[in-house]
Amino acid sequence: MKLNSLESIYQHYVKDVYRYLYSLSYDHHTAEDLVQETFYRAYLYLEDWKEERIKPWLFRVAHNAYVDYQRKASRSTVKEAVFFEQVADRDTPENTLLQQEVRHEIGQMLTAIPENQRQAIILVDFHQFTYQEAADIMGITLSHIKILLFRARQRLRDMKRKEETL
Numbered sequence: 001m002k003l004n005s006l007e008s009i010y011q012h013y014v015k016d017v018y019r020y021l022y023s024l025s026y027d028h029h030t031a032e033d034l035v036q037e038t039f040y041r042a043y044l045y046l047e048d049w050k051e052e053r054i055k056p057w058l059f060r061v062a063h064n065a066y067v068d069y070q071r072k073a074s075r076s077t078v079k080e081a082v083f084f085e086q087v088a089d090r091d092t093p094e095n096t097l098l099q100q101e102v103r104h105e106i107g108q109m110l111t112a113i114p115e116n117q118r119q120a121i122i123l124v125d126f127h128q129f130t131y132q133e134a135a136d137i138m139g140i141t142l143s144h145i146k147i148l149l150f151r152a153r154q155r156l157r158d159m160k161r162k163e164e165t166l
Helices: 006-025 028-048 055-073 093-111 115-126 131-138 142-165
Strands: none
Touching (some): 006 115, 028 055, 055 131
């Protein structure tokens, strides 16, 4: 697909960028604001962009917008995290409820790990970025993303084992 205008890029990637920002911020309104900020920044620099793949670049812009937001919000109070509590429009009510419970459980587990590990998991495991793309988005080295992923996955496994023994 040839993406040559901001409108076509927006239509193609807005949902992915929103999900990424929502999974970082756990707040619908914050994620919406950051999506708008991301595409505003993309608009400002789109003419200078020469690379072939635009999705990793957009996620990098979104990541930077999130980091800027976190710096500004560091003086405010911590909000309770609710992760993936969106109701699916399809399936039966029972399946929808089960999916919500699983998403909530995953969200609770993700909130218990450090933020940089959580971001690495979200980028690689949820958004299927390569290790190199995720490292570029986060502004770290390839070896560091591998370490973050290993530690995050190990913590999640340990939490799941503890939960099963209760």
